[in-house]
Amino acid sequence: MNGTLQSVLHPAGLDAAIISQFAWVLFGTGTLIFIAVMALLLLSMRRQARPVRPALWIAGAGVAFPVTVLTALLVWSTWRSAQLAPQTSRNAFTISVTAKMWWWEVRYRDPASGREIVTANEIHIPVGKSVYLGLNAADVIHSLWVPNLAGKRDMIPGRVTGLNLRADKPGIYRGQCAEYCGEQHARMALHVVAVPQAQFDAWLAAQARPARPADTRELQLGRAAFLEQRCQSCHTIRGVAEGSRLGPDLTHVGSRMQIGAGTLRTHRGALAGWIADPQAIKPGVFMPASQDLDGASLRALAAYLEHLK
Helix, strand or coil: CCCCCCCCCCCCCHHHHHHHHHHHHHHHHHHHHHHHHHHHHHHHCCCCCCCCCCCHHHHHHHHHHHHHHHHHHHHHHHHHHHHHHHHCCCEEEEEEEEEEECCEEEEEEEEEECCCEEEEEEEEEECCCCEEEEEEEECCEEEEECCCCCCCCEEEEEEEEEEEEEECCCEEEEEEEEECCCHHHHHHHEEEECHHHHHHHHHHHHCCCCCCCCCCCHHHHHHHHHCCHHHHHHCCCCCEECCCCCCCCCCCCCHHCCCCCCCCCCCCCHHHHHHCCCHHHHHCCCCCCCCCCCHHHHHHHHHHEEEEE
């Protein structure tokens, strides 16, 4: 995990660096002005303080100083803002991100096969290359914000917006929904995984493949439990059950770092707990509990999902 977890203080991309610079310059300027005002206040409280003509105060501290400072900041910030990456998909690898209550659907187009790849809660990008995110929301207004890489962008139902993302060094950068969207808004996180181009191409090719076959008795029981419980009503596993888009695509769920949009690390126990009673972990999610599953079937189903890498 990257040491600069969800932090605006450690930019890892051009836009984030510019935004961070804005914050430091404005904060530093405000601090200097505050110190100067306090110093003048202390000087004015001295017994031997020499009186200053009101007209001089008004012209100097009330007009000339703020006009000079604000004009300088306006010119500098306008010049720096123009250096932010333009929001365009031209010549950029495009990824579609749809925000839902309370998870993120991420779609790619495999350049080799042309096949659409659907994942959830993780955005994989190549290092050093600009990626254009086409953003939309399925239900209410959400907002995508990855502080290490760029500013935030609102996601509005029925309207497609865009955001350029570029990571200058490999790492895992945490993002968050930045617009209150309901009961589980705080548990609507995602990760941006930035890797070298060759590693990204290999990952994309792996994601384009159908699900791994269930080649052991336990995995076969888990696959059967998935179908018997009608999990395919909401979830797709390519090569097993396809077509539903209500819930996250589970074709390679075992390769994801976390489930529940950043709620739990992905492992067999977490998957079993989530399947048994997701409402206990993330109240308000649309997935119902599977409390009628016997223990053996629950463990087999969790093992089956874990092996989907």
